[in-house]
Amino acid sequence: MILRIDSISKTYPANGSPVEALRDVSLDLAGGQFGALRGASGCGKSTLLLTAGGLLRPDRGHVVVADKDLYAMPPNARAAFRARHIGFVFQQFHLVPYLTVLDNVLTATLGLDAAARSTARQRAIELIEQFGLTTRIRHRPAQLSTGERQRTALARALLNHPTLVLADEPTGNLDQDNATIVLQHLRDYATEGAAVLLVTHDPNATQEAQLRLKMADGQIEPDDPPPV
Ligand SMILES: Nc1ncnc2c1ncn2[C@@H]1O[C@H](COP(=O)(O)OP(=O)(O)OP(=O)(O)O)[C@@H](O)[C@H]1O
Ligand SMILES: [Mg+2]
Incomplete structure (x- = not known):
């Protein structure tokens, strides 16, 4: 199993009116699987994606990625x-904001060794x-459309051949053609052996997913395939 989320809960304190964003959520995603x-x-x-990605510590429960318990690691080791x-x-x-598209994508390698x-x-x-960003390679984010920024962020996420890809509405700002390119890429990437989990409202993505999940009020349950 590449991603194992085991009974995580997270409450944001938020100025005296706490929000229970995750209530005892568990899920497993294997290599080769595409989840929506x-x-x-x-x-x-x-909140679930940030927690799964090692970016937000849950109050309870464990997140295990490729057999490593993320929040049991010291922060430096977790970052690496x-x-x-x-x-x-x-x-x-x-x-x-002050880096070009190319340099933004390359920030993914910060902290890796010289060979990588x-x-x-x-x-x-x-x-x-x-x-489709070659003509924008020297542009800075402020000089890009929202969909171009989104694709730059996706290129950055894939740069180091990650075992696990977590993407929060990665086609949310894209036209149909670009959305298809991005989905195809993520699906192929999963087929090569990675685990890919998307937050998405795109029925095409949900259609292709092996694991479909629906979330309500901090809890997840299996989702039905979208109508054809
Ligand atoms: N840093 C924070 N502090 C306090 N409350 C937060 C914080 N981040 C999120 N929340 C609250 O937690 C709940 C879940 O937020 P989250 O961002 O995970 O929702 P979401 O499902 O991604 O929504 P959207 O589809 O709008 O992106 C929301 O009610 C939000 O108000
Ligand atoms: Mg969100």
């Missing part, structure tokens, strides 16, 4: 593990090309 998670705004999807094994696409992208960094540049250029 949907649910109403505010139900806890991004994340850089190597987990590709994350944030809902708000979190690109570095030397091959990364060519792969970055290839991913940028696959996502």
Whole structure:
């Protein structure tokens, strides 16, 4: 199992009116599997992804990625593990504003050894090309459309060949053609052996997923396939 989420709960304190964003959530995702998670705004999807990605410690429970208990590791070790094994696409992208598209993608290699960094540049250029951004490679985020930023964030997430890809609505700002390219890429990436979990409301993504999940009020349950 690449991702094992075991009974996690998370409550945000939020100025005296606490929000129970995750209530005893468990899920398993194996290599080669593509998972799709949907649910109403505010139900806890991004919280679940952040927790699964080692970015937000749950109050209770465990997150195990490739046999490592993420929150049992010291922060430095967790950061190094994340850089190597987990590709994350944030809902708000979190690109570095003063870096070009190419350099944003290459930030994924910060902290990796020189050997890994030397091959990364060519792969970055290839991913940028696959996502249709070659003519924007020297642009900075403020000079990009929202969908171009989204694809830059995706290229960054895939750069280090992560074992686990977590992507928060990665086609949310894309037209049909670009959404199809991105979904195809993520699906192929899962077929090569990675575990891929998407937050998505795109019926095409849900259709193709091996694991379909629906979230409501901090809890998940299996989801039905979308109508054809
Ligand atoms: N840092 C925070 N502090 C306090 N409350 C938070 C924080 N982040 C999220 N919340 C609350 O937790 C709940 C779950 O938020 P989350 O971002 O996980 O929802 P979501 O399902 O991703 O929603 P959306 O579809 O709008 O992105 C929401 O009710 C939100 O108000
Ligand atoms: Mg969200």
